Amino acid sequence: MTDLSPADAGFAARLAEELPADTLRPAEPRYLEEPRGHWQGQGGYVALPRSADEVARIVAACNTARVGLLPFGGGTGLVGGQVQPAGPPALILSLERMNAIRALYPEENVLVAEAGAILADIQAAATGADRLFPLSLASEGSARIGGCLATNAGGVNVLRYGNARALCLGLEAVLPDGTLWNGLQRLYKDNTGYDLRNLLIGAEGTLGVITAASLRLSPRPAATGTAMVVVESPAAALRLLGLARDIAGEAVSVFELIGRTGLDFLAEKLPQVRQPFADRPEWSVLIELGMSAGQDPMTALETIFAGALEEGLASDGVIASSEAQRAGLWAVREEIPTANRMIGAISSHDIALPLSLVPEFIDRAPEALSDFPDIRINCFGHLGDGNLHYNVFPAEGRSKSDYAGQRDAIQRAVHDLCVDMGGSFSAEHGLGRLKVADLERYGDPARLAAMRAIKRALDPQGIMNPGAVLRA
Structure with missing residues (x-):
């Protein structure tokens, strides 16, 4: 890729002359950070345009000067796509003023x-x-x-x-x-x-x-119903998904798998989050139905639960009877990532698998990680679309810093198994800078060649988010 020039004070001064006042400013720390703390961005300048025409002028100027451009949204990305830790400092471009x-x-x-x-x-x-x-x-x-x-x-x-x-x-x-x-x-x-x-x-x-x-x-759904159901295993959860869709069809909006470790982390770090079961189950699912007028989600959930009991898929469950109860069930699922961050993961994996192979992956993954015996695994995620967050944590009483030299090997073991089973090492978080090497390792050669050709054709100077997705 063509060598880039830095977005230095001279470039910023020239660009500022073409734009309304206060469009360019020194980058504040919030533009240089990402949620997991894997990278620290470089200082420099941030552009804050107010219109698409101003964005076009900024991009054109960067292209002419061969200055990298780093788009910045809400800063919530988890794979480092919004920060540039090395190389000639790029101009950060935030569209936060364009929010209409x-x-x-x-x-x-x-x-x-x-x-x-x-x-x-x-x-x-x-x-x-x-x-x-x-x-x-x-x-x-x-x-x-x-x-x-x-x-x-x-x-x-x-x-x-x-x-x-x-x-x-x-x-x-x-x-x-x-x-x-x-x-x-x-x-x-x-x-x-x-x-x-x-x-x-x-x-x-x-x-x-x-x-x-x-x-x-x-x-908007006319009526919503939410339940949390204790299931015997991920295989039972998958069969329950099929049962739910047979009964409620496309009204099944949410089907989330929750493992015991996530509930343990909640109890340890966020005890104020009320859990629905006195004995934390090994596996449970959060189900939500959104139904049209004239349909009753409570009746549908009761029918689903009765069928799950009859088929031996479930052993317990809670159906929310009020908005407060619904919010309480959702709090369990939504606060698991918060508790995860408080524990501190050694390695986090956002993976996707064919639905029918999700239970097999969950069964096989501990063996793939057998070289790392002193760990805890928190498996949870969007079972309905095959997306698991399969995250590896330190043993109780230990810190992730104790495993600093093992992170890459753990990640590779998880990703190798996932890809071998026909899955993806990136389900919903993207590639950013974190997974550039993974794309090179696992990506189909023809697809990689096409991606690089598209990049060269549209961005021959290589100014757009240099180092993200494809190696600069």
Whole structure:
């Protein structure tokens, strides 16, 4: 890749002359950090444009000067795509000022938002029109839609509604040469050649900067039902998913697998989170149904639970009878990552497997990690779409620093098994900088060659998020 120039004081001064006052400033610490603390970004400058035209001017200037550009959304990414720890310092580009809901078309089930709009604000705007924007993440109070699309974010509702890619109809974006592409259409069908929208979604800012998006909304469920069910095993959980879908069909919105270790971590670090079962089960699932008018989710959940008992899949369960009880069940699932961070993982793995092979992976993975006996495994995640968070933690009384030399070998053991079983080493968090070497190790050669060719064609200077996804 072409050597880049730094975004130094001289470049910043020249760029500032082309932009409104206060568009450029020295980068504050919040632009140089990422949630897991694996990397520390470099100091330098951050650009805060107010319009797509300003973004285009900034990108064009970086392209002309061969200065790297680092898109920054809400800073919630978990694979280091938003920080640059080495190399010539890039210009950080934050679209936080571009946060407007530009338009809302309830009759079309479409909302148009700028890339800096916070996910929770988009959800609220949809709710105000009696619609649902179903993308839901733990970080939705700070994650911005541009970053969600750039990483093709997943979350808890993928089973029913799909990930971010499935929720986007059109994009406005600035390409690496500074060209502003207006693809902000609201069409559900458009077969007019290569799909640039889907190329930019999931590219993590390496092929362009998303500035706005047309988003697909859904009807709001008339009634919601939530339950937590104790299951005998992950295999039983998978059979329960099939039973639930046979009974409730596409009303099954959420199906989350929870392992005993996650509940133990909650009890240790967040005892204020009330757990629904006196004896913490080895495996349980959180189920949520969203049903249309005239349908009763409580009756459906009771039927599902009765069927699970009859087939020997479940031994206990709780069906929420109020919004407070529903929130309590969700708190258990949502606070597991918080407890994880307080324990401190040796290595975290965001993996995907064919649904039928998830139980086999969970059975085989401890053997794959047998060279590391003094560990704890917390397995949880979105069983409905085959996405597991299979995380390895220190033994009780020990710290992750005690395992500093083992992290890479642990990660490789987990990823080797996952890929050998036809899975993916990155399900919903993207590649960023954390998984560049994994892509090189596991990626299909033809696909890698095509990706590199696309990168060279669209970004020949290599300015867009250098070092993310593909090695710079």
